[in-house]
Amino acid sequence: MILVDGITLLCxxxxxxxxxxVMLVVSWHMKAATMCEFSKQEFITGxxxxxxxxxxxxxERISFMRSELKDEQKFREIYNYAFGWxxxxxxxxxxxxxxxxxxxxxxxxxxxxxxxxxxxxxxxRHNKAISRDTWSxxxxxxxxxxxxxxxxxxxxxxxxxxxxxxDYLTECGIIQKDNVSDDWSYKL
Amino acid sequence: MSSxxxxxxxxxxxxxxxxxxxxxxxxxxxxxxxxxxxxxxNHNASGLxxxxxxxxxxxxxxxxxxxxxxxxxxxxxxxxLQTMSKSxxxxxxxxxxxxxxxxxxxxxxxxxMIRDILMYxxxxxxxxxxxxxxxxxxxxxxRDNVVHSDKIQTRLLNTILELILRERTGEVINRGLMRNIIxxxxxxxxxxxxxxxxxxxxxxxxxxxxxxSQEFIECSDCxxxxxxxxxxxxxxxxxxxxxxxxxxxxxxxxxxxxxxxANHMLGLVHMENSGLVKMLLDDKFxxxxxxxxxxxxxxxxxSTIRDVMTSHIRDTGKQLVTDPEKSKNPVEFVExxxxxxxxxxxxxxxxxxxxxxxxNALNSxxxxxxxxxxxxxxxxxxxxxxxxRKGLKGxxxxxxxxxxxxxxxxxxxxxxxxxFEKYYKQHLxxxxxxxxxxxxxxxxxxxxxxxxxxxxxxxxxxxxxxxxMKTSQDTMQGFYATYGAELANGPTLVVQVLTTGSWxxxxxxxxxxxxxxxxxxxxxxxxxLGTHTGRRLSWQTNMGTADLRATFGNGQKYxxxxxxxxxxxxxxxxxxxxxxxxxxEQATEIPSSDLKRCLQxxxxxxxxxxxxxxxxxxxxxxxxxxxxxDKFTSKLRKVKIGTVVAQKExxxxxxxxxxxxxxxxxxxxxxxxxxxxxxxxxxxxxxIIAEVTKQLQSRFLANPGEIKKRxxxxxxxxxxxxDNADRRLxxxxx
Numbered sequence: 001m002i003l004v005d006g007i008t009l010l011c012x013x014x015x016x017x018x019x020x021x022v023m024l025v026v027s028w029h030m031k032a033a034t035m036c037e038f039s040k041q042e043f044i045t046g047x048x049x050x051x052x053x054x055x056x057x058x059x060e061r062i063s064f065m066r067s068e069l070k071d072e073q074k075f076r077e078i079y080n081y082a083f084g085w086x087x088x089x090x091x092x093x094x095x096x097x098x099x100x101x102x103x104x105x106x107x108x109x110x111x112x113x114x115x116x117x118x119x120x121x122x123x124x125r126h127n128k129a130i131s132r133d134t135w136s137x138x139x140x141x142x143x144x145x146x147x148x149x150x151x152x153x154x155x156x157x158x159x160x161x162x163x164x165x166x167d168y169l170t171e172c173g174i175i176q177k178d179n180v181s182d183d184w185s186y187k188l
Numbered sequence: 189m190s191s192x193x194x195x196x197x198x199x200x201x202x203x204x205x206x207x208x209x210x211x212x213x214x215x216x217x218x219x220x221x222x223x224x225x226x227x228x229x230n231h232n233a234s235g236l237x238x239x240x241x242x243x244x245x246x247x248x249x250x251x252x253x254x255x256x257x258x259x260x261x262x263x264x265x266x267x268x269l270q271t272m273s274k275s276x277x278x279x280x281x282x283x284x285x286x287x288x289x290x291x292x293x294x295x296x297x298x299x300x301m302i303r304d305i306l307m308y309x310x311x312x313x314x315x316x317x318x319x320x321x322x323x324x325x326x327x328x329x330x331r332d333n334v335v336h337s338d339k340i341q342t343r344l345l346n347t348i349l350e351l352i353l354r355e356r357t358g359e360v361i362n363r364g365l366m367r368n369i370i371x372x373x374x375x376x377x378x379x380x381x382x383x384x385x386x387x388x389x390x391x392x393x394x395x396x397x398x399x400x401s402q403e404f405i406e407c408s409d410c411x412x413x414x415x416x417x418x419x420x421x422x423x424x425x426x427x428x429x430x431x432x433x434x435x436x437x438x439x440x441x442x443x444x445x446x447x448x449x450a451n452h453m454l455g456l457v458h459m460e461n462s463g464l465v466k467m468l469l470d471d472k473f474x475x476x477x478x479x480x481x482x483x484x485x486x487x488x489x490x491s492t493i494r495d496v497m498t499s500h501i502r503d504t505g506k507q508l509v510t511d512p513e514k515s516k517n518p519v520e521f522v523e524x525x526x527x528x529x530x531x532x533x534x535x536x537x538x539x540x541x542x543x544x545x546x547x548n549a550l551n552s553x554x555x556x557x558x559x560x561x562x563x564x565x566x567x568x569x570x571x572x573x574x575x576x577r578k579g580l581k582g583x584x585x586x587x588x589x590x591x592x593x594x595x596x597x598x599x600x601x602x603x604x605x606x607x608f609e610k611y612y613k614q615h616l617x618x619x620x621x622x623x624x625x626x627x628x629x630x631x632x633x634x635x636x637x638x639x640x641x642x643x644x645x646x647x648x649x650x651x652x653x654x655x656x657m658k659t660s661q662d663t664m665q666g667f668y669a670t671y672g673a674e675l676a677n678g679p680t681l682v683v684q685v686l687t688t689g690s691w692x693x694x695x696x697x698x699x700x701x702x703x704x705x706x707x708x709x710x711x712x713x714x715x716x717l718g719t720h721t722g723r724r725l726s727w728q729t730n731m732g733t734a735d736l737r738a739t740f741g742n743g744q745k746y747x748x749x750x751x752x753x754x755x756x757x758x759x760x761x762x763x764x765x766x767x768x769x770x771x772x773e774q775a776t777e778i779p780s781s782d783l784k785r786c787l788q789x790x791x792x793x794x795x796x797x798x799x800x801x802x803x804x805x806x807x808x809x810x811x812x813x814x815x816x817x818d819k820f821t822s823k824l825r826k827v828k829i830g831t832v833v834a835q836k837e838x839x840x841x842x843x844x845x846x847x848x849x850x851x852x853x854x855x856x857x858x859x860x861x862x863x864x865x866x867x868x869x870x871x872x873x874x875x876i877i878a879e880v881t882k883q884l885q886s887r888f889l890a891n892p893g894e895i896k897k898r899x900x901x902x903x904x905x906x907x908x909x910x911d912n913a914d915r916r917l918x919x920x921x922x
Contacts, residue, residue: 132903160896
């Protein structure tokens with residue numbers, strides 16, 4: 001079992017910051033169940049499937065792994081994998097602080113301009129753990145709805161937290177209300 | 189015998205000699221007939237022999253002179269008709285129609301006779317040669333030579349129209365003559381009637397009513413206008429029945445309807461100070477009925493009335509339910525609603541012929557505005573409470589039913605029936621526990637009504653409350669049958685055992701009971717738990733009442749009817765002359781807000797102030813001191829000291845109830861979602877929202893946002909999942 005200390009050592013050997021998002025990609029490849037932990041089984045099968053048998057090869061692969069984040073399909077898989085990876089064992093949902101940290105890391109890759117507002121909104125209005133559905137739908141929201149929200153549909157089956165986020169954005173004047181399509185009466 | 193007879197043949201031979209016919213026979217015979225026709229037209233027919241003339245005509249046809257006979261008839265008749273035409277043309281002024289009528293009648297008589305004489309021709313010659321039969325021929329000739337003659341045709345039309353105009357302006361005309369003339373036109377064939385009279389008549393009428401309606405609408409109010417229109421319409425119908433073709437009725441009424449009603453519909457309905465709204469306000473049943481009957485005749489007429497009525501009810505209803513003055517008194521609030529409902533019920537039944545579409549409009553309008561005020565369910569329940577407490581005393585059973593039915597009608601309009609249930613339960617609990625309910629039958633009757641409306645689930649808890657009351661009675665009988673003798677000298681205890689869950693829960697702290705009562709209560713507890721094992725009893729001292737006998741300083745004895753809290757306070761004064769607020773609070777442990785209210789009603793209500801407060805003031809503060817009011821007097825021996833109860837809920841109470849309602853809704857929404865998804869397996873977001881809303885409609889209007897939260901909660905608990913490909917699709921996970 002490799003725990004925090006071991007991972008720090010591994011990172012040193014690989015010459016990457018343990019906070020680097022690429023470690024998430026590494027974990028994803030190894031199908032690691034939990035953050036900051038690799039079981040022996042995960043580590044060995046992971047390296048085998050990656051075809052890595054030396055530190056050099058591992059180090060060489062890092063830049064490739066970083067590029068995998070640019071692939072939309074892979075990014076989505078990694079994003080959705082991150083939820084289970086980051087949450088506490090035995091919990092259904094993801095603690096808000098962890099979630100916010102992960103989002104900032106992940107959306108720094110994706111460059112979603114609303115990510116800071118989203119995190120502020122959660123801290124101001126929600127302050128509770130995040131469900132898997134909300135987690136995965138947020139990526140869809142960031143992907144589909146343009147930052148000006150002009151194609152946001154209030155009846156679009158978004159989780160209520162996202163609906164409330166949209167309300168929050170218009171309320172705070174970050175987004176002009178008339179930009180948002182469709183009628184608002186539905187929410188009364 | 190058979191062989192002896194010989195057969196004989198008979199033969200019929202033709203006459204051997206020729207029948208000689210007089211060569212001048214046809215000419216001669218025709219002369220006779222022509223003469224006869226002249227005589228008939230000259231009113232000189234008495235000397236003629238029908239038999240001879242018939243035979244002559246018969247013979248002419250038989251001898252193949254039919255053609256001669258027929259053409260002779262045409263020319264002779266034409267001659268006479270032209271003469272008649274001349275004489276009609278010559279008639280002056282008013283006598284024109286009379287002359288026409290008398291000539292027409294002459295011609296008809298003559299035609300009848302001539303047809304009789306020429307009957308054989310009519311039957312044999314005419315059908316075989318496809319000529320016009322005599323009677324029709326007579327009519328056609330009359331039409332061509334008289335009615336369509338240059339000098340008569342237009343004059344006839346103008347005269348008839350002139351007479352009708354005169355009749356419309358109030359003159360009396362000779363309707364008999366008119367009937368004959370119009371009948372003549374009808375006899376001449378539908379096309380003659382239509383072309384020569386009906387069409388121009390309808391055109392002229394349209395012009396007439398167009399002008400008249402414009403005049404009317406400028407100088408009369410809506411009610412008067414409608415009266416005039418109705419009268420005009422009836423006049424036209426009457427005219428048709430007197431002297432026009434029945435088929436004209438629909439056509440002429442159509443003209444009047446179009447010109448007088450359809451073209452002015454909006455102007456009439458919205459007429460200032462007398463239009464539909466004014467009529468509704470003033471209960472003008474007669475005018476409204478007239479409007480309904482007239483407007484129903486034209487396209488969109490009724491929907492025009494209905495729309496205006498609907499928006500009027502909605503506007504005034506909205507004003508009513510949002511008026512803060514009205515909301516102060518819930519009973520009055522509901523009475524206003526009922527009054528309004530009665531008013532429109534009456535209008536629809538008296539003026540609008542109980543029209544279903546109007547009733548529906550009324551219902552939807554009420555549903556619209558009643559739900560604008562979120563407190564409507566509470567107020568309706570308070571209204572029932574008021575009625576069942578005192579309002580129905582001395583009211584006959586049928587009338588009680590009537591009132592309850594009206595309440596049910598308002599109940600049906602409520603979107604949040606569960607909120608009503610909440611309040612109803614609270615109010616019913618208070619009624620039952622304080623023994624304030626006037627009529628058990630009425631209570632039960634309403635519950636039955638609610639049950640039929642909303643099903644068993646809705647009322648099961650309410651019914652449970654009644655059962656508890658009954659069981660408690662039996663329990664008390666049992667208790668006193670066992671301990672009666674032993675307890676005879678002490679106070680009497682009446683316990684109502686309430687099933688948790690059936691009754692509105694009120695978390696309350698049990699106050700300290702006086703020692704006399706405490707012992708008795710313990711005795712009951714052990715008795716009850718002795719017969720019902722495994723149960724738990726807790727005292728709801730905030731809900732009880734007590735009857736006390738009190739002797740005041742001046743020797744006056746009174747019986748006081750008080751609440752349990754008040755009893756606890758008063759009993760303290762058996763052992764002390766005066767007590768401070770704090771002392772009372774410490775001794776009884778009654779929650780301070782309740783204690784203040786209960787002291788207020790003991791010390792601050794004039795005529796019921798059995799306690800004296802130092803210093804004297806309206807409100808209770810924590811530094812107050814209390815002593816027995818020795819000077820207390822009352823005219824009645826029994827004094828009922830009520831607690832100052834808040835009739836309708838205060839704002840925080842309301843919030844609390846609201847929250848409880850919202851909490852109760854959550855499992856219901858989830859259950860609905862699961863039910864739907866279980867049968868559909870896969871459903872998209874909008875449909876699930878729609879179906880859930882529909883399923884719950886009979887109890888409350890589910891908020892789409894709340895439904896969404898419930899869906900998400902179910903996703904989290906793995907009852908549902910979002911489809912991977914289409915994120916708007918939900919999937920049921922069995």
